[in-house]
Amino acid sequence: MSFFEIIEEIKTLPTEDKIEVKELIVKFLIEERRKEIYNNYLEAKKMEGNGDLIFTSETDELMNMLENVHD
Numbered sequence: 001m002s003f004f005e006i007i008e009e010i011k012t013l014p015t016e017d018k019i020e021v022k023e024l025i026v027k028f029l030i031e032e033r034r035k036e037i038y039n040n041y042l043e044a045k046k047m048e049g050n051g052d053l054i055f056t057s058e059t060d061e062l063m064n065m066l067e068n069v070h071d
Contacts, residue, residue, distance in 0.1 A: 001009075010021055047053045056062050 010018060013021065044053065054065065056065070
């Protein structure tokens, strides 16, 4: 079923069902974002364990580090 067909099918649903579909989509998006955040956390922990993370509170050093990320 194509995306367009799914949309057309949703249009034919009663209002209560459309609301339920909306709520489900919101829940799915929240869950996807949680997984993304968790995966980023795991990657950061891995980098920390490897000594690949550098922390600083010096503004100039931080700006230099940010500039070097794009190189």
